[in-house]
Amino acid sequence: MEQIQIPFSIPMTPEAFKSNKFGKYNLRKLIDMKDHYSDKSAVEKILINENPIVYEFWENEYSGPGRGLSLGLTCIHPGKVGKEYYQTKGHFHVDNKGDEIYNVIQGEGLLLLYSKAGKQEEIRMLPGSLYYIPGTMAHRTVNTGISNLVFVSIWPPFIDHDYEIIVKNGFPKLVVEGPDGAILTENPSFNYALLKTQT
Numbered sequence: 301m302e303q304i305q306i307p308f309s310i311p312m313t314p315e316a317f318k319s320n321k322f323g324k325y326n327l328r329k330l331i332d333m334k335d336h337y338s339d340k341s342a343v344e345k346i347l348i349n350e351n352p353i354v355y356e357f358w359e360n361e362y363s364g365p366g367r368g369l370s371l372g373l374t375c376i377h378p379g380k381v382g383k384e385y386y387q388t389k390g391h392f393h394v395d396n397k398g399d400e401i402y403n404v405i406q407g408e409g410l411l412l413l414y415s416k417a418g419k420q421e422e423i424r425m426l427p428g429s430l431y432y433i434p435g436t437m438a439h440r441t442v443n444t445g446i447s448n449l450v451f452v453s454i455w456p457p458f459i460d461h462d463y464e465i466i467v468k469n470g471f472p473k474l475v476v477e478g479p480d481g482a483i484l485t486e487n488p489s490f491n492y493a494l495l496k497t498q499t
């Protein structure tokens with residue numbers, strides 16, 4: 301990857317990040333996400349015929365001198381697995397080493413957060429709004445709309461991300477299709493006691 305020179309500017313669109321080969325490109329297809337949906341039979345049913353893209357993201361980890369900032373752009377495609385909407389894996393920032401900001405560019409969704417101390421939040425995501433994520437809380441984004449959900453992320457460099465704990469325990473809430481759109485339901489497999497044994 302070519303070294304990005306600072307200062308710089310880039311349009312906040314997936315197309316610009318793609319054409320500029322900005323940062324490291326990551327692709328998450330359904331096969332990569334199979335452990336993140338509660339309806340395992342729905343996952344298997346889809347995978348018989350196809351392996352759709354769930355989300356893609358570009359991340360530019362700052363590695364220069366001084367304190368710097370890392371930034372990226374995420375694009376979650378619209379879709380569902382059974383009744384669960386397409387979502388990111390979600391992660392904790394290891395040892396609470398920094399907070400993060402999201403800025404939604406396009407689409408609509410939900411930001412799910414929870415802390416190991418038991419705090420939970422779900423915040424609606426809309427274009428033009430900014431979201432502040434404390435480093436103490438796991439975060440996952442869910443596309444509840446019919447078009448791509450696109451947002452920019454900014455975080456301090458040198459954060460390690462813990463995805464494994466989410467694979468094992470999920471999030472406290474699931475986002476599923478209800479009669480009039482997305483609704484939140486309790487995740488029957490989530491267990492705070494298990495979470496505490498993993499910290």
Ligand SMILES: [Fe+2]
Nearest residue numbers: 391393400439
């Ligand atoms: Fe993060």
